[in-house]
Amino acid sequence: MTLWSWLSTHDHKRIALLYAISITAFFFIGGAAATLMRIELATPAGDVVSAETYNKLFTMHGVIMVWFFLIPSIPATLGNFLVPLMIGARDLAFPRLNLTSWYLYVAGGLFTLAALLLGGVDTGWTFYTPFSTLYSNTHVIAVVTGVFIAGFSSILTGLNFIVTIHKLRAPGLTWFRLPLFIWAHYATSVILVLATPVLAMTLTLLGIERLFHVGIFDPALGGDPLLFQHLFWFYSHPAVYIMILPAMGIVSEIIACFSRNPVFGYRSMAYAIIAIAGIGFLVWGHHMFVSGQAVYAGMIFSLLSFVVAIPSAIKVFNWTATLYKGTISFEAPMLYALGFVGLFMFGGLSGLFLAALALDVHLTDTYFVVAHFHYIMVGGSVSAYLGGIHFWWPKITGRMYPPKWAQFAAVLLFLGFNFTFFPQYLLGVEGMPRRYHEYAPEFQTLHVLSSAGAVILAIGYLLPLVYLTWSLTRGRKASANPWGATGLEWTVPSPPPVENFGETPIVTQEPYAYPPHAVSGGARRAAST
Amino acid sequence: MSSAARAEAAEASGAFSDRDQQREACDLGMWVFLTTETLFFGVLFFGYLMARLRFPEAFAAAGRHTDFALGTINTAVLLTSSLAMALAVRAAAIRRRRWAVLLLGATLTLGVAFLVIKGFEYRAEYLQHLVPGADFRFDAAQRDAAQLFFWLYFVMTGIHAIHLAIGIVVIGVVAARLAFGGFALQSPLSVEMAGLYWHFVDVVWIFIYPCLYLIARS
Numbered sequence: 001m002t003l004w005s006w007l008s009t010h011d012h013k014r015i016a017l018l019y020a021i022s023i024t025a026f027f028f029i030g031g032a033a034a035t036l037m038r039i040e041l042a043t044p045a046g047d048v049v050s051a052e053t054y055n056k057l058f059t060m061h062g063v064i065m066v067w068f069f070l071i072p073s074i075p076a077t078l079g080n081f082l083v084p085l086m087i088g089a090r091d092l093a094f095p096r097l098n099l100t101s102w103y104l105y106v107a108g109g110l111f112t113l114a115a116l117l118l119g120g121v122d123t124g125w126t127f128y129t130p131f132s133t134l135y136s137n138t139h140v141i142a143v144v145t146g147v148f149i150a151g152f153s154s155i156l157t158g159l160n161f162i163v164t165i166h167k168l169r170a171p172g173l174t175w176f177r178l179p180l181f182i183w184a185h186y187a188t189s190v191i192l193v194l195a196t197p198v199l200a201m202t203l204t205l206l207g208i209e210r211l212f213h214v215g216i217f218d219p220a221l222g223g224d225p226l227l228f229q230h231l232f233w234f235y236s237h238p239a240v241y242i243m244i245l246p247a248m249g250i251v252s253e254i255i256a257c258f259s260r261n262p263v264f265g266y267r268s269m270a271y272a273i274i275a276i277a278g279i280g281f282l283v284w285g286h287h288m289f290v291s292g293q294a295v296y297a298g299m300i301f302s303l304l305s306f307v308v309a310i311p312s313a314i315k316v317f318n319w320t321a322t323l324y325k326g327t328i329s330f331e332a333p334m335l336y337a338l339g340f341v342g343l344f345m346f347g348g349l350s351g352l353f354l355a356a357l358a359l360d361v362h363l364t365d366t367y368f369v370v371a372h373f374h375y376i377m378v379g380g381s382v383s384a385y386l387g388g389i390h391f392w393w394p395k396i397t398g399r400m401y402p403p404k405w406a407q408f409a410a411v412l413l414f415l416g417f418n419f420t421f422f423p424q425y426l427l428g429v430e431g432m433p434r435r436y437h438e439y440a441p442e443f444q445t446l447h448v449l450s451s452a453g454a455v456i457l458a459i460g461y462l463l464p465l466v467y468l469t470w471s472l473t474r475g476r477k478a479s480a481n482p483w484g485a486t487g488l489e490w491t492v493p494s495p496p497p498v499e500n501f502g503e504t505p506i507v508t509q510e511p512y513a514y515p516p517h518a519v520s521g522g523a524r525r526a527a528s529t
Numbered sequence: 530m531s532s533a534a535r536a537e538a539a540e541a542s543g544a545f546s547d548r549d550q551q552r553e554a555c556d557l558g559m560w561v562f563l564t565t566e567t568l569f570f571g572v573l574f575f576g577y578l579m580a581r582l583r584f585p586e587a588f589a590a591a592g593r594h595t596d597f598a599l600g601t602i603n604t605a606v607l608l609t610s611s612l613a614m615a616l617a618v619r620a621a622a623i624r625r626r627r628w629a630v631l632l633l634g635a636t637l638t639l640g641v642a643f644l645v646i647k648g649f650e651y652r653a654e655y656l657q658h659l660v661p662g663a664d665f666r667f668d669a670a671q672r673d674a675a676q677l678f679f680w681l682y683f684v685m686t687g688i689h690a691i692h693l694a695i696g697i698v699v700i701g702v703v704a705a706r707l708a709f710g711g712f713a714l715q716s717p718l719s720v721e722m723a724g725l726y727w728h729f730v731d732v733v734w735i736f737i738y739p740c741l742y743l744i745a746r747s
Contacts, residue, residue, distance in 0.1 A: 084544070091544035093554045159561045167554040168544060193561055197569035205576065205684065214661040214680050216576050221673040227579055231572055504546070 010095035011498055016081035017396075018102050023069050023077065024465070026109060030064035033057045035458065038451040046438035054437035055122035056138070062125025063116075063143060067150050068109050070377055071239060074246035075192075076105070076157055078388045079185045081396060083161055085489035085496060086179050088170025088505045093163040101156035108150030115142030124435065126236070129217040129228040133209045140210055144203045151200045154242075158192030161185050170488070172507035176270070179487055179511050180263060183270045184249025187277035191238045191245075194281070199235035202228065229291055233284035241280040243377055244344070245273060247384030248315055251337045254391050255319050257485040258334035259326025262512035265318045272311035272318075279308045289360045298357055305355035312348050316341060331483070332406030336387025339414040340380055347375025350425065365435075368428025371421045379417050386413070386464060393468065394478030398495040401471040405463065413460030419453025486513050552718055559722050563729045566692075570733050573685050577740055580677050587674030589745035591667070594659060594675075595682065599650045600742040603643050604734065610639035611731045614700075614724050621720035626711055629720060633704035636727065640697045647690055654679075682741050689737060692730045699723050 006014055037057050040048040049057065080098065084091055092098050115121060121138040123131055132140050165186050169178075206228065209215025216223040256263045263269055285293060285301030319341050328334070350372040354360050363369065390410075394400055423446040432443045439447070481490040488505055489496075545551040581588045617632035658666035659679050667675040703723050706715040 089544055093544055094558060095544065155565055159558055159565070162561050163554050163558045164544075166557055167550060193565050194568055197565045198572050201569050201572035204688075205572070208684060212662055214665075214676060216580055216677055216680065221677055222580075222584060223677060224579060224583075227576060231575070 008099075010091070010099055012080050012084050012092050012095065012098060013396075013496065013498075015098050015102055016077050016079075019072060019076040019080060019105070022102075022106060022109065023073055026064050026068040027461075029113070030061050030069055031458070031461065033061035033064070035454070037061065038454040040437055041439075041447045042451045044439050044441045044444050044447075049437065051437050052122060055124075055435070056116075056120035058435055059121050059124050060116050063112060063121075063147065065377075066125055066239070067147050068105075068112065070243045070381055071150075071154055072105060072157070073243070073381065073385050074250065074388065075161070075185060075188055075242070076101070076153075078250065078385070078392060079161065079188075079246060080157070082392065082489055083164060083182065083185055084168070085395075085492065085500055086182055086487055087165065087168060087173055088488050088501060088507065089164060089168035090500050092160045093168055094160050097156050098160055101153040101160070104149055104153035104156070108146045108148070108153065110146075111149060112143050112146030115139040115146065118142075126232060127203070127206060127228075128232075129206065129209070129225045130219060133206060133215065133217060134213070141207050144207050148200050148203050148207075151196045151203075154192045154196045158189035158196070161189040162193065165189075170505050170507055173488075176267060177507055177509070177511050178270075179249075180252035180266070180269050180273070181246075181249035183273050184245045184247075184252075187273045188242050188245045191242050191277055191280070195235045195238040195242075198231060199239075202231040202235070226288070226291060226293065229288050230284065230293075233287045234281075237284040237287065238277075238280045240373070240376065241277055243381045245277060247340065247344075247381045248273065250384045250388035250391070251319065251340050253485075253487070254333045254337040254387055255322050255341075256512045256514065257391070257483050258331055258337075259323045259328045260514045261322050261324075261326040262510070262514055263318065264321035264324070265314070266511065268314055269318055272314045275311040276308060279304060279311070283308060286355050286360075289357055290364050302355055302357045306352065309348065309352055309355075312344075316345050316348075330407070331390075332401075332403060332410050333387045333391035333483075335407055335410035335414075336383050336390060339410065339417075340383045340387065343375050343379030343383060343414075343417065347372055347380055350375065362431075363428055365433055366428035367424040367432045367434055370434050371424035371428060374421045374424070379421070383413065383417075386410075389464070389468070391483070392489075393471070394482045395489060395494045395496070397472055397475075398478050398493075399471045399475030400478050400482065401467050401475055405467045409460055409463040409467075412456060412463065416453055416456030416458075416460045420450050420457050421453070423447070423449040423453070486511070555718055555722060559725050563725065566729060566733075570688070570736075573681070573688065574736065574740070577681050577685070580674075580681065581744075584671075584674035584677070587671035588678050590671055591675035591678035592741065592743075592745040594654075594657070594679075595742050596650050596653060597742055597746060599646055600738060603646050603650075604738050606639050606643050606646065607731050607734050610636045610643070611728055613639065614727045618717075618721050618724040621707070621712075621717040624712060624717070626707060630704055630708045633700055633707070633720070637697055637700045637704065640693055640700070640727075644690060644693060644697075647686065651683075685737050685741065689730065689733055692733070696723075696727050696730050699726065 006018065009015060009018075036049065037054065040046070040054060040057075046054070080092070083089075116139075119139055121136070121140055121143045123136050123138070123140060127140070127144065165178075165182060205215060206217065209217055214221065217225050217228045219225055252263050252269060283301055283305045285297055286305045289298050289302075350368070354363055354369060354372060387410075390401070390406055427443055427446045427450075430443070430446075432439055432446075478494045480493050482494075483490075486509075488501075488507070491505065492500060545554065613632050613635040617629050617636060620628035620632055654660060658664050660683070661676045661680045665672070665676050665679070700723055703715055703719055707720070
């Protein structure tokens with residue numbers, strides 16, 4: 001158990017833990033930047049930090065949270081740990097590549113951190129040209145390089161998952177017997193592999209342009225800054241689905257387990273995941289409604305954005321239907337999952353406001369947008385991530401955490417989150433623009449509410465850090481299957497042995513074969529005959 | 530488990546249970562990687578398309594300043610290297626070690642020749658002030674757009690050249706391991722994977738060549 005044995009491990013379970021530790025560190029760094037912003041925004045005057053510092057804070061918050069926390073969060077930790085276990089494999093297809101991926105992630109992260117510490121960058125996480133190429137005096141190239149390197153870590157993870165899911169499934173584990181967690185990771189991997197290279201090349205072009213002061217994004221030469229926005233969002237919109245699809249996978253597992261029902265409409269859930277991933281590639285222009293793109297392009301992007309809402313709604317309906325007549329228990333993971341469904345629905349519906357062309361003109365670049373994507377990414381993805389951590393914690397560590405504390409933290413997080421971000425919807429509707437460090441006095445009440453909520457939210461994040469760490473040594477030992485859940489990962493000891501399975505399992509069951517209940521007629525009759 | 534099956538399982542590395550599975554997985558992995566690479570280069574071609582649609586005349590004028598002869602020779606060099614690579618993959622598959630090493634050597638040499646020729650081209654373009662920047666000289670009316678063309682020219686051929694250089698290193702390693710360790714050290718599968726990558730880099734050039742060298746010479 002030396003440090004080197006960890007740093008040179010090819011075991012997907014250990015690499016998952018390496019990722020878990022590193023993304024947690026980045027989460028709290030990104031969170032620190034957000035904390036400073038919320039302190040600044042408690043008063044209308046720009047009195048805590050200067051405008052320049054504030055720009056650097058929201059850039060740092062965005063860059064770190066998007067590329068060094070959210071993108072790798074679920075896939076690289078829980079996905080890494082669980083994908084081989086759920087499909088009955090010994091490891092991912094390419095274990096060395098998996099470790100390489102973590103090293104690339106760390107290298108990219110250190111690059112970015114170094115740049116941020118040396119003076120930071122003020123372009124916003126979107127790096128819009130020509131500001132990023134011509135006018136900004138900050139460390140754009142260093143940060144872009146960091147993101148570029150981290151991009152390759154995403155690509156390698158995606159590649160590994162695709163090959164593993166195709167080629168290493170246990171005998172009998174057909175596509176429609178796969179847990180939805182696996183479906184979600186498959187779709188996510190396809191996005192990682194197809195979208196990330198576009199970002200990588202776009203950032204390369206940006207870097208070259210900044211270095212040599214010539215390039216295709218430069219309007220002075222007849223180049224096109226809008227081209228940058230198109231290419232950037234061609235990656236960055238699907239990136240939102242990289243964050244939310246694995247979260248949906250987790251929530252499906254948890255809700256089925258704690259309502260003791262098979263996931264309602266399993267096949268439509270799988271198809272919905274694929275549909276979201278596919279259509280998600282065709283909606284990037286809704287980030288550019290006011291940029292001057294063609295109005296007809298805007299109409300089509302608007303329409304397609306509404307279309308994405310359909311598979312998303314199917315998922316919400318099916319989660320709700322899974323609860324119907326289930327034996328529901330409110331363990332901590334379930335609280336996170338139910339919180340996810342509510343917050344995701346809220347965030348998703350406010351997305352429809354923004355997808356409407358005319359309404360977007362009013363709402364664009366206001367706090368409404370900030371509230372919308374935080375509901376999806378923080379309310380949605382982070383809640384699901386924590387739900388997943390709580391659900392599989394006994395499997396990963398072999399220990400139980402104190403359940404009452406966990407339930408308390410889940411509820412606190414839900415309340416704190418809404419307290420922080422709901423006021424931002426109202427601020428946005430009233431016209432408060434994003435990315436400003438001072439504001440008109442009439443916005444103060446809502447800003448103070450939001451900052452106060454952020455304190456509760458922060459406690460909600462710190463609590464699990466404390467009791468989960470405590471449980472590592474003091475927690476009760478966990479059995480192989482403490483929740484009575486279905487799925488191959490629960491058939492092996494907690495924590496699983498290095499080779500995962502003593503003998504390759506043979507799958508004969510449909511997924512989510514939870515015992516039939518009260519009036520689930522057909523299944524029950526079938527069982528009794 | 531029979532002793533033969535056990536030996537086979539031991540031969541297959543990592544998470545794989547047998548060599549067929551490993552082969553299929555590597556194959557799929559390589560194709561997924563090449564898909565990624567396609568999108569990576571796709572951005573360049575998309576940028577080129579947008580700029581060229583905006584400035585068709587200037588792009589044609591600038592295109593006439595690329596070195597048609599050297600570009601065409603290089604295309605032939607690269608295609609020949611792909612032939613050698615394809616034969617090397619076949620030689621490895623039927624376990625002819627000497628032939629495989631020789632053909633990989635030929636591929637590698639032709640790859641290096643391509644880069645040397647490209648270097649001469651770059652040098653000539655530098656001397657003719659065709660490198661974008663303050664020193665760029667072109668007919669004043671079309672100077673800006675021509676500069677965009679040459680910016681794209683250097684970025685596209687440059688990133689292609691980096692990929693080619695990586696391919697040369699990979700082939701060098703594969704060839705050396707095959708020469709000194711034989712098939713025990715280097716399986717035919719690795720030759721095939723290196724081959725897939727090499728052909729991909731060639732295919733990219735097949736698209737770059739008409740975009741940059743042929744556009745005004747039809």
